[in-house]
Amino acid sequence: MEAEAVSNGRADCCTAAIACKHCGEPTTSGDFCCVGCEAAHSASHSATTFTAFSSIAHKQDNGDFRLELSVEGIHCAACIRLIENAVAAQEGITHVRVNMTTERLSYSWQGPVELGDIIAASVVKLGYKLHAPGNDEADNSSSAQEKALLKAIAVAGFAAGNLMLISVGLWTTTTETMGMATRDFFHWVSALIALPTVIYSGRPFFKSALSVLKEGHTNMDVPISLAVILASIMSVSEALRHGEHVYFDSAAMLLFFLLIGRYLDARAKGKARESASKLLSKLAGTAAVLEDGQLQRVPIRELKSGMTVVVAAGETIPADGKITKGESDVDLSLISGETLPEHAAKGGEVFAGTLNLTGPLEIAVTKASENSLLSEIVRMMEVAEQGAAKYVRLADRAASLYTPVVHLFGALTFAGWWLLGAEWQVALLHAVTVLIITCPCALGLAVPVVQVLASGKLLKNGVLLKSGDALERLSGIDTVVFDKTGTLTIGRPALLGGDYSEEMMRLAASLAVHSRHPLSKALSEAYEGTLIDISVSEVPGKGLKCIHDGDTVKIGSRKWCGPRHIEDTGTSALELWLSVNDDPKAHFTFADQLRADAFHVVEALQRAGINTHLLSGDRAIVANEVAKKLSISTVQAEVTPTEKCEYLNALKVSGSKVLMVGDGLNDAPALAAADASMSPSSAIDITQNTADIVFQGDKLSPVYDTLVTARRSTALVRQNFALAILYNIIAVPLAVLGYVTPMIAAAAMSGSSLVVILNAFRLRSKRALS
Amino acid sequence: MSVLLFLVPIALLLGLIGLGAFLWTMKNGQYDDLDGAAHRILIDDEDES
Numbered sequence: 001m002e003a004e005a006v007s008n009g010r011a012d013c014c015t016a017a018i019a020c021k022h023c024g025e026p027t028t029s030g031d032f033c034c035v036g037c038e039a040a041h042s043a044s045h046s047a048t049t050f051t052a053f054s055s056i057a058h059k060q061d062n063g064d065f066r067l068e069l070s071v072e073g074i075h076c077a078a079c080i081r082l083i084e085n086a087v088a089a090q091e092g093i094t095h096v097r098v099n100m101t102t103e104r105l106s107y108s109w110q111g112p113v114e115l116g117d118i119i120a121a122s123v124v125k126l127g128y129k130l131h132a133p134g135n136d137e138a139d140n141s142s143s144a145q146e147k148a149l150l151k152a153i154a155v156a157g158f159a160a161g162n163l164m165l166i167s168v169g170l171w172t173t174t175t176e177t178m179g180m181a182t183r184d185f186f187h188w189v190s191a192l193i194a195l196p197t198v199i200y201s202g203r204p205f206f207k208s209a210l211s212v213l214k215e216g217h218t219n220m221d222v223p224i225s226l227a228v229i230l231a232s233i234m235s236v237s238e239a240l241r242h243g244e245h246v247y248f249d250s251a252a253m254l255l256f257f258l259l260i261g262r263y264l265d266a267r268a269k270g271k272a273r274e275s276a277s278k279l280l281s282k283l284a285g286t287a288a289v290l291e292d293g294q295l296q297r298v299p300i301r302e303l304k305s306g307m308t309v310v311v312a313a314g315e316t317i318p319a320d321g322k323i324t325k326g327e328s329d330v331d332l333s334l335i336s337g338e339t340l341p342e343h344a345a346k347g348g349e350v351f352a353g354t355l356n357l358t359g360p361l362e363i364a365v366t367k368a369s370e371n372s373l374l375s376e377i378v379r380m381m382e383v384a385e386q387g388a389a390k391y392v393r394l395a396d397r398a399a400s401l402y403t404p405v406v407h408l409f410g411a412l413t414f415a416g417w418w419l420l421g422a423e424w425q426v427a428l429l430h431a432v433t434v435l436i437i438t439c440p441c442a443l444g445l446a447v448p449v450v451q452v453l454a455s456g457k458l459l460k461n462g463v464l465l466k467s468g469d470a471l472e473r474l475s476g477i478d479t480v481v482f483d484k485t486g487t488l489t490i491g492r493p494a495l496l497g498g499d500y501s502e503e504m505m506r507l508a509a510s511l512a513v514h515s516r517h518p519l520s521k522a523l524s525e526a527y528e529g530t531l532i533d534i535s536v537s538e539v540p541g542k543g544l545k546c547i548h549d550g551d552t553v554k555i556g557s558r559k560w561c562g563p564r565h566i567e568d569t570g571t572s573a574l575e576l577w578l579s580v581n582d583d584p585k586a587h588f589t590f591a592d593q594l595r596a597d598a599f600h601v602v603e604a605l606q607r608a609g610i611n612t613h614l615l616s617g618d619r620a621i622v623a624n625e626v627a628k629k630l631s632i633s634t635v636q637a638e639v640t641p642t643e644k645c646e647y648l649n650a651l652k653v654s655g656s657k658v659l660m661v662g663d664g665l666n667d668a669p670a671l672a673a674a675d676a677s678m679s680p681s682s683a684i685d686i687t688q689n690t691a692d693i694v695f696q697g698d699k700l701s702p703v704y705d706t707l708v709t710a711r712r713s714t715a716l717v718r719q720n721f722a723l724a725i726l727y728n729i730i731a732v733p734l735a736v737l738g739y740v741t742p743m744i745a746a747a748a749m750s751g752s753s754l755v756v757i758l759n760a761f762r763l764r765s766k767r768a769l770s
Numbered sequence: 771m772s773v774l775l776f777l778v779p780i781a782l783l784l785g786l787i788g789l790g791a792f793l794w795t796m797k798n799g800q801y802d803d804l805d806g807a808a809h810r811i812l813i814d815d816e817d818e819s
Contacts, residue, residue, distance in 0.1 A: 077809040100806030150801075151793060158789040162782060182774070189778055 056132055057116050064094050066108040067116050072129040074103055083123055090119045102274070105130070142270045149263045152201040156256040159197035163249040164746070166190055170246075171743045180242065187239040187246050194248035198232050201255045204262060220399040220440055223406045227435035228254055234432050237425065245429070250436050250745045257441040257753050264448035268455055269468045287311075287318035290362065307365045311356045314516060317363065319352045325362035327540035329517060331355035340493075340574065341518060343541035353665055353686070357516045359540035380641060380669040393469050394714070395447040398721055399440075406438045413736045430738045436745050437735040438728055442752040446720035449760040454713040457764065462681075462696035463706050470692035473676040474707060475714035476657045480605055481648065481674070483662030484616035484626055488598050490698060491663065491682060492518050493574060493590035495526035500578070500586035508578045508586065511536050511544045511555045519576050520544070520555075522590055543576075554579045562587065594629065595700040602630045604704050611656070615644055617666050644670040661703055663687055678703060713763055720756045727752045 057067045074080065080098045087096040087107050092115055096107040105123065109115050120130055166186050175183060202225065209221040228251050235246040289298045290308040300318045303309065308324065311317050317330070329341040332354050341357055344350055350363060410431045417427035455465045465471065482488050500508070509527030512520035514536040524531075536546040543556015554561040561579035578586045595601075602612055613634040616623040623637035636647060648670050651658050660667070660674035663683035671677035671690045679691035688694050695702035731748050734740050740748075795801070 077812040080806060080809060081813045098806065099803040100809060101803045147796065150796060154789055154792050154796075158785050162785050165781065166778075185774070189782075193782070 053117060053120050053130070053132060057113055059113075060108060064108040064110050065113050065116060066095075066106065067120070068104055068106040069120065069130045069132065071098070071103050071105045071123070072131065074098065074100055074128070079128070082126055083128060086122045086126055087119055090122055091115070093119065142266070142273065146263065146266050146270060149204060149259060149266055152204060153256065153259045153263055155197055156201040156252055156259055159193050159201075159252040160249065160256040162193055163190055163252050167249040167742065167746065171741075175244070184239065184242060187235075187248075190246060190248040191236060191239055194235070194252050195232060197252050198228055198255065201252075201259060202228050205255075205258070218403045220403065220444070223403055223435065223438075224254070224258060224440065224444075226407075226410075227251075227432070227439055230428075230432045231436055234429060238429075241425070245742050247432070247436060247742050247745065250742060250749065253746060253749055254436065254439050254441065257749070258439075258444045261441075261444035261448045264452045265468075268448065268451050268465075271455065272466050272468055272470075303365050305365055305367060309363045309365060311361045311363060313356060313358055313360055315356055317350050317352060317354050317356055317361075319363070319365045320367045321350060321363040321365045323348045323350060323361055324364045326360050328359035328361050329357045329541060331357050331518070345541060357518075358538050380645060393447075394472060394717060394721075395443075398443060402440060402443065406435065409438065409732060409736065410434045416736070417738070426738075430735070433738075433740045433745060434732065434735040437731045437740055437748060439749060440724075441749050442720065442724035442727060442756045445753055445756050446724060446760075447717055449757050450713045450716050450720065450763060453760055453763045454709055458706060458709055461702060461705060463702050464681075464694040464696075465692070466694065467692050470676060471706075471710040471713055472717075473692070474659060474710035477610065477659040477676060477707065479611040479613065479651060479656040479658045480703070481613040481615050481651070481658055481660045481662075481670070482602075482632070483660075483664060483667045484614060484618055484623055485592065486663035486682060487661050487667075487680065488614070488626060488630065488700065489592045489594050491592065493522045494593045495522050496589045496591045498575070498586065498588035500588060504578055504586040506530075506532065507548065507553060508555055508576070508588065510534055511546055511553065511578075514538065515544055519574075519588075519590055523576065523588060551580050552582070554582070558587075594626065595698060598700045599630055601700045601704045602632060605707075606631075608707075610707075613651075615639055615647060615662075615670070617641075617644075617664070641666040641669050645673050648673045659703075659707070678706065709763075716760055716763055720759055723755055723759065724752065727755075 053067060053069060057065045060066050071083065074083070080100060083098050083105060084096050087093060087105070090109070092109040092111040094108050094110055096105075098105050107119060109119065124130055166189060170178075170183065170186055205221045205225045205228070208219065209225040212219045213222065231247040231251040231254075235248050235251070238244075238246050287298055287300050287303060288295050288310045289303070290310055295310060298307075303319045309318060309321065313328065323344055323346050325346065327343075327345045330344045330350055331341045332351070344361070349366075350356075350361070413434045414427045414431035417430050418424060422430075451468070451471065454471055458465060485491055505527055506529055509524045509529075510532040511534070512523040513531055515521070515538055532548070534546045534548050536544050538544055539556070539560075542560045543554060545552065545554050547553070555576055555578045558575065558577055560577075561582070561584060562577035563584045574590045576588045576590070577584055578588075605612055611634070612630075612632045613636070614623060614627045614630075614632045615636050616626075617639055618637060620637035623635055627633070627635040636643075639647065644667065648658055648660060652673075652675070658674045658676075660671050660677045661679065662668075662671055662677075663679050665687060667679070667683075668687045668690045671679065671687065676693070677691045678693040678695060679687050681688065681694050681696040683691070683694075693706060695706070727748065731740070734744070
């Protein structure tokens with residue numbers, strides 16, 4: 001890809017200067033313009049995998065085939081363009097479109113169905129990972145629901161606007177100046193607009209009200225439906241009786257405001273579920289199985305004991321097994337919390353979920369996926385999830401109080417006026433105005449508006465909410481339990497020091513850049529100068545080797561290229577040696593470092609009156625050292641996943657509300673058991689999947705910021721409820737006494753909604769820790 | 771007041787046109803990929819020649 005051709009169309013993440021190695025976009029930060037390109041580049045330069053997708057292609061009416069796939073790693077405009085161009089360049093393509101919001105690629109083509117795989121391969125070759133889209137039905141039904149709500153809003157909005165136009169005419173004149181005929185005309189035009197709207201836009205409420213009534217319960221939708229239907233019926237009867245007051249505009253406006261609240265709620269839930277299902281589709285991948293000398297992609301859950309699986313360097317090992325061929329280093333950090341990769345060779349055992357780093361491996365599956373360590377942890381998680389008490393949202397609790405009270409007031413008003421000798425129509429009129437005026441507009445908007453604003457604000461800071469009530473649960477937290485590796489620390493080693501010259505550093509970095517080994521990565525990241533272009537071979541389990549200026553240069557463990565006369569002191573794990581012609585020239589030491597702001601975050605949490613605990617699977621010395629640095633007093637080291645889970649349950653039993661922050665597979669059950677859970681986006685998929693909240697970046701501050709936002713938004717929700725109650729205290733007596741006209745009802749309704757929305761916007765003003 | 775007989779239907783008709791336009795854009799999938807649309811504006815048109 002020439003930089004020239006695209007230099008004008010740069011994405012927002014690309015500013016100027018060097019061309020990105022992957023897409024050719026100009027970039028300032030290193031070789032790539034964005035993380036997507038970097039990931040894509042490394043993927044396309046390691047293993048190219050071929051997956052058969054054509055089996056899920058649909059035949060369309062015009063004879064073309066159509067395929068929809070979920071794509072991983074679309075980050076900028078260049079990604080869209082690259083993928084669409086690559087697909088469009090293939091033979092027989094009739095349509096191609098990338099959807100960035102849903103991270104889906106859809107294309108259709110003419111000709112044989114197998115062509116679909118060749119087209120998919122062209123995208124894979126660019127380095128984007130493709131998955132068969134998982135859980136399609138749930139996605140479709142929720143987006144269909146959102147669309148239906150949006151349509152209902154549009155209709156209700158149109159009706160409310162036009163009805164208001166007519167109503168203003170009615171309110172500002174009297175029968176004497178307008179004349180009876182004109183008023184009746186206005187009433188009937190209103191009815192013409194309002195009745196179809198109520199029938200169309202009211203359905204979401206009617207349906208839900210009907211379904212709960214059938215089960216003998218009530219919810220918020222029952223009084224809403226009752227108010228809207230009674231208001232419409234009463235207004236028609238008033239129009240027939242040539243009465244003065246009709247409430248068509250109130251009915252339409254009620255629906256309009258409530259639908260907005262309903263839509264925002266559905267959207268927040270949909271977004272949360274979407275991010276959850278995106279993670280899930282990553283997990284439900286395939287493995288390359290060697291059968292009769294041929295490679296085949298098989299879904300991971302269909303792997304059986306005895307199959308031979310080929311795992312390329314950089315791939316995740318799909319099942320527990322024994323290595324039959326090859327040699328490599330395996331990254332266990334996500335399972336055990338151990339920072340350094342373990343050397344693995346023929347005969348060695350490997351576990352599902354670990355990452356194969358340096359060389360291709362052939363593995364005989366010993367346990368089918370169901371019996372793997374991974375699955376055991378998943379099972380523990382499920383048990384923990386079932387044990388966790390079901391959380392009742394604030395809004396639901398409010399609704400369960402609200403409904404009977406409103407109905408009681410309505411009934412009392414009717415009975416009161418009737419017993420005092422009023423006509424039954426008049427008594428009903430007043431009862432209905434009570435129902436309208438107590439309409440839960442403010443109540444219906446109080447939660448969703450705050451939630452949408454809060455999740456939007458968090459998303460901007462790289463925090464992803466995965467469940468709708470996560471913020472609410474988080475706000476009640478009084479204890480935070482941290483995992484160590486990958487949570488309080490970055491989870492990968494960084495260069496600490498050593499004994500090397502500038503020249504040796506350059507040489508070492510030039511070698512290290514060719515490897516995925518965490519120490520190599522740390523080394524090449526630490527070096528900022530220009531690299532020497534050399535061809536390097538990786539010796540799995542030992543290190544890297546190359547010929548430079550006629551000398552054999554090696555970089556690796558002390559055993560392989562370190563000095564032979566110095567005894568191994570036992571700390572040799574976190575160092576690298578460089579030798580030229582087997583003569584040790586330099587060594588580098590590394591350590592897993594704390595996240596830069598870990599201390600401040602822990603301090604801020606403690607200052608906010610929150611207990612902090614450290615729970616680590618690592619050795620006690622390491623855990624205690626970290627705890628001491630961060631002044632965390634409660635430490636538990638060398639705990640197994642089961643013990644982590646038990647620790648959390650014990651905390652919960654003692655009355656604490658616990659937030660668990662962790663990234664490893666060993667944390668997953670504990671995350672599920674906690675009242676609320678967070679994990680960094682570097683965590684293993686399954687852990688991210690369990691966590692309520694996922695945060696990105698190298699900083700720990702999102703933990704504190706999210707907590708602050710959660711507390712603040714819950715406070716705002718409570719304020720909004722208080723405002724709604726206050727408004728009702730003023731409005732209900734007026735309605736009961738019969739002083740409310742349609743104009744007052746409309747003003748009160750929109751006024752209270754507006755106040756609630758404006759109050760919610762105050763969420764934006766406060767700055768969090770940064 | 772007979773002017774109302776014209777003006778009210780005209781007002782409603784205009785409103786209905788707006789409503790129809792919105793429903794059409796929705797059916798047409800114009801709100802399906804708002805993130806993508808925001809980024810696509812940065813992509814240059816391909817050279818036709």
